Amino acid sequence: MRAMQVARTGGPEALVPVDAPTPAAGPGEVLVRVAYAGVNFIDVYRRTGLYQVELPAIAGVEGAGIIEAVGAGVDEVQVGDRVAWVDAAGSYAQFAVLRAERAIPVPAGISLRAAAAVALQGLTAHFLATSTFPLAAGDDVLIHAGAGGVGLLLTQMADLHGARVITTTSTQEKAELSRQAGASNTLNYTAFDDLATELPRAVKALTGGRGVTVVYDGVGRATFDGSLASLRPRGMLVAFGAASGPIEPFDIQRLNAGGSLYLTRPSLWHYVASRDELLRRSRELFAWIKGGDVTVRIGAQFALDEAPAAHELLESRGSTGKIVLAVNP
Numbered sequence: 001m002r003a004m005q006v007a008r009t010g011g012p013e014a015l016v017p018v019d020a021p022t023p024a025a026g027p028g029e030v031l032v033r034v035a036y037a038g039v040n041f042i043d044v045y046r047r048t049g050l051y052q053v054e055l056p057a058i059a060g061v062e063g064a065g066i067i068e069a070v071g072a073g074v075d076e077v078q079v080g081d082r083v084a085w086v087d088a089a090g091s092y093a094q095f096a097v098l099r100a101e102r103a104i105p106v107p108a109g110i111s112l113r114a115a116a117a118v119a120l121q122g123l124t125a126h127f128l129a130t131s132t133f134p135l136a137a138g139d140d141v142l143i144h145a146g147a148g149g150v151g152l153l154l155t156q157m158a159d160l161h162g163a164r165v166i167t168t169t170s171t172q173e174k175a176e177l178s179r180q181a182g183a184s185n186t187l188n189y190t191a192f193d194d195l196a197t198e199l200p201r202a203v204k205a206l207t208g209g210r211g212v213t214v215v216y217d218g219v220g221r222a223t224f225d226g227s228l229a230s231l232r233p234r235g236m237l238v239a240f241g242a243a244s245g246p247i248e249p250f251d252i253q254r255l256n257a258g259g260s261l262y263l264t265r266p267s268l269w270h271y272v273a274s275r276d277e278l279l280r281r282s283r284e285l286f287a288w289i290k291g292g293d294v295t296v297r298i299g300a301q302f303a304l305d306e307a308p309a310a311h312e313l314l315e316s317r318g319s320t321g322k323i324v325l326a327v328n329p
């Protein structure tokens with residue numbers, strides 16, 4: 001089968017097309033024919049070595065496709081089922097093996113392309129909005145990178161829960177997309193000379209001087225200080241990613257100085273650890289999409305061999321919404 005492999009950590013060129021043996025499903029596993037693979041920052045972190053994995057490895061963790069074969073003892077799904085997943089080793093490939101208990105049934109009315117586009121970012125937005133900080137009417141929320149994959153989905157979910165959303169974006173075009181997703185206000189954070197002081201000032205001006213109840217920050221190093229200072233007392237900073245680089249170590253007393261603030265660094269894996277939770281979140285996510293409450297934006301699609309260009313686009317801040325690889329569309 002055709003696959004995109006990383007043998008040595010490095011830039012996007014570290015993704016190399018290879019002919020690899022088609023894997024076989026062992027006990028409790030399924031073999032899927034990958035229709036679309038999702039492109040995510042975790043793939044970049046693994047490619048660069050920020051997250052360490054054993055190499056060589058086929059890239060990609062997310063996708064959607066059709067079950068081709070099942071191993072012994074599998075009763076969760078069967079051959080021919082349409083499924084999505086967020087944690088298969090090697091989704092940038094024509095076939096992938098995953099644990100049957102991690103296969104997410106894709107309901108009728110949701111395309112495999114849309115399922116691959118929302119499996120990881122949609123479930124992430126879901127746990128952030130409903131569990132890490134369960135949003136409710138009246139909450140003031142700041143979401144960084146509002147036109148990104150997680151950003152667009154999270155904004156729509158926050159809006160659905162009655163929260164008032166402020167987002168940051170780097171361009172006018174992205175600001176417009178973010179407003180269409182439900183942001184009441186957008187701030188161009190690249191226009192600030194000193195983000196750490198100017199961002200909180202702008203956020204406070206938009207919230208009657210109070211600041212926001214929660215900041216969802218997937219940007220990391222560049223925004224951390226400004227995010228912390230944008231919170232009202234007892235607010236929560238949800239530091240869920242590091243698109244601009246990892247956050248520096250910091251003095252815990254700053255949480256006290258800011259007004260008994262909360263800080264969490266959540267990960268999707270801990271919010272979909274059981275099959276029950278994985279299915280409950282996916283069912284709700286797909287229902288929102290089918291009901292028109294959440295719209296999926298696929299900003300760019302590439303062929304499997306073009307994965308390096310897909311990574312370049314994601315890392316260059318040029319993308320909006322989701323990037324997918326069409327494998328066996």
Ligand code: NDP
Binds near residue numbers: 171242269320321
């Ligand atoms: P996005 O589509 O949001 O892309 C990243 C965006 O971040 C860019 O488009 C850009 O938006 C903004 N950005 C700001 N500074 C930089 C920079 N220096 N380099 C690159 N981008 C920058 O990506 P995702 O939606 O896939 O992921 C968003 C974040 O969420 C990532 O940090 C990712 O690791 C994290 N994540 C965490 C998960 C978890 O379980 N904790 C699960 C899924 C994702 P703009 O141009 O508007 O500034």
